[in-house]
Every structure is written in structure tokens, then in C-alpha cells.
Amino acid sequence: MHDRRVPSIPDAVDAYLAHLRVEVGASKNTIGSYGRDLRRYVDHLEASGVTNLDAVASVHVESFAAALRQGGEDRPGLAASSVARAVVAVRSFHRFAVLDGTTPVNPAAAVKPPQQPKRLPHALSVGEVQALLDAPDRTTPVGLRDAALLEILYGTGARISEAVGLDVDDVSSQLDDPGLGLRLFGKGRKQRMVPLGSYARTAVGDYLVRGRPTFQALAKRPGPALFLNSRGGRLSRQSAWQIVQKAASTARIAGEPGPHALRHSFATHLLDGGADVRVVQELLGHASVTTTQLYTLVTSEHLREVFLTSHPRAR
Incomplete structure (x- = not known):
């Protein structure tokens, strides 16, 4: 029985984006948006010392969302809607990795996107x-x-x-x-x-x-x-x-x-x-x-x- 080969996280992301493009037929805007969010995610994981997909835990996904909200010295924190979009991208990526057999566990399954404030429509008098x-x-x-x-x-x-x-x-x-x-x-x-x-x-x-x-x-x-x-x-x-x-x-x-x-x-x-x-x-x-x-x-x-x-x- 051969050991399962775990691809690098960037390679797994590339496979997911290819899936969106070829099999799902997602638009260029969707793929571009998901790609940007997932590149940020990869950078966050690497900064946390995580380079193996099997080593990702829910705490890493949660800390990624928190980091986006808080921002840093080089960029301001993101709005709740932008953080929610990024979390959705991460959840979709991990779900694909499980379905594709790349990894057995989905660490993002229990992580919910932040609740967005209800925007009331603006009416003129x-x-x-x-x-x-x-x-x-x-x-x-x-x-x-x-x-x-x-x-x-x-x-x-x-x-x-x-x-x-x-x-x-x-x-x-x-x-x-x-x-x-x-x-x-x-x-x-x-x-x-x-x-x-x-x-x-x-x-x-x-x-x-x-x-x-x-x-x-x-x-x-x-x-x-x-x-x-x-x-x-x-x-x-x-x-x-x-x-x-x-x-x-x-x-x-x-x-x-x-x-x-x-x-x-x-x-x-x-x-x-x-x-x-x-x-x-x-x-x-x-x-x-x-x-x-x-x-x-x-x-x-x-x-x-x-x-x-x-x-x-x-x-």
C-alpha cells in the first residue's frame, strides 16, 4: 500500500482554481477574487509555519479571518463583507480538497463567515x-x-x-x-x-x-x-x-x-x-x-x- 502524497498548499490551491475554471466554468472575476483571497490564506499559513495541507487546523482558518479583520502595519483591516468572502473561498477550497482526496479532513467546516451588519436601504425624503x-x-x-x-x-x-x-x-x-x-x-x-x-x-x-x-x-x-x-x-x-x-x-x-x-x-x-x-x-x-x-x-x-x-x- 502506497503512502498518500500530500501536495503543497500552493499546488492544492492551483488545482482548486483549475477546477473552478475548467469543471465549474466560473467567471474570470470569481476565479480572480478567489485566487487573491487564497493567496492571502497561503501567506498566512506559511507565516504560521504551516506548509502541509494535513497540518491545517480550524484555529488557522479562524486566525486568518481575525487577521483580515484587524489588518496590519501595511494594510487596513477589511470590512466584514470582504472577510466573509475570503472565508467562503477558504471553506470551498478545503471542501474541494477533501472531495478530491487530497486530504481527509476539512479544517474549515466549522468556521463560519463573520455576520455582516444589516444594511438598511437609503431612501430620499x-x-x-x-x-x-x-x-x-x-x-x-x-x-x-x-x-x-x-x-x-x-x-x-x-x-x-x-x-x-x-x-x-x-x-x-x-x-x-x-x-x-x-x-x-x-x-x-x-x-x-x-x-x-x-x-x-x-x-x-x-x-x-x-x-x-x-x-x-x-x-x-x-x-x-x-x-x-x-x-x-x-x-x-x-x-x-x-x-x-x-x-x-x-x-x-x-x-x-x-x-x-x-x-x-x-x-x-x-x-x-x-x-x-x-x-x-x-x-x-x-x-x-x-x-x-x-x-x-x-x-x-x-x-x-x-x-x-x-x-x-x-x-
């Missing part, structure tokens, strides 16, 4: 949203387009990718019949219908009549896209996001609202107005109500602030 929607110059084709885009984003809670994916045919029937919903294609091409309010209908109608033809005239090959760029092609997500940022800057909104600022505001303002969380879930296209319930935490914080500043015996 009603006044800030109004200022943002008023920012575009609606006397120009560009301003008409930008206003229509902003009204769609806030009026329907659409993701930016969903809004720029709209075609003229998707909205034309809704302009004639307010009772019809606007069909949006979310993640995984999952469809949902959302109401199109009067402000959004007016803005889109004005854009179709007095704005879009100007952009369409610049196109080499006219297409069906609702929102067009300066060359007559479909507006990209990046350009749409820049439109939101430009409007926020014009409206002098503090900070830089994220890509989902109007979507978050749509949900928060609905809940503030008494909408049922299940209804908001359907409007946002969330697969789970748990995701939508994050917005209830935002409104709870708002209620607490109002209580603390308004009630005579709150403090």
Missing part, C-alpha cells in the same frame, strides 16, 4: 424626490427624456436595468388606458405588472411626442427602445445612472444617491403611506418578503425619530 424630479429642463429633448426616466423610476419602483430595457410598445398602450399595468422584466426575466401613475404617463407622453423623435433621427438604424442616447441607440444602465446623479446634483441633494435611490424611495414612501408589505413586495418584484421587510425597518427608524423629536416625554 419626499421633498428631495420632488426636487430631483423637477431638476431636468423639460423644454429640451434631453430634459424630456431625463424627466420621463426619473418619473418611471420613482413612479413604478423599477430597477434602472428594467427601465432602460423598456420599448415604446411597452408603454404606448398604458398611455391610452390608465387601468393597464406596465410590464417590467426583472431578474431572470421574471415579469411583473405595475401601475403607471399620471405623472409618469404625462412625462413619458411628452417625451414620446417632443423628445424621442430628436434622438431617433440620429440613429443609423431606428430601434424599439423607449429611452435613447445621443446616437439614437438604447440608453445604457451607466448613462441612466449618470442622469440620476446629474439630477441629484442639480437638486443639491446631499451625498450621492445610489443606483436604487428612487426604487428605495418608492418602497419606503408606499410603506409610510400605509401600503401592505406584501403589496410592496409584488410591486418591487422581490422573490421573498424578507427582502421587502428591510424597508419596514427604515420606516420604523423614521417613526422613532419623529417620536423622539415630537413627544414631550420621549427623552
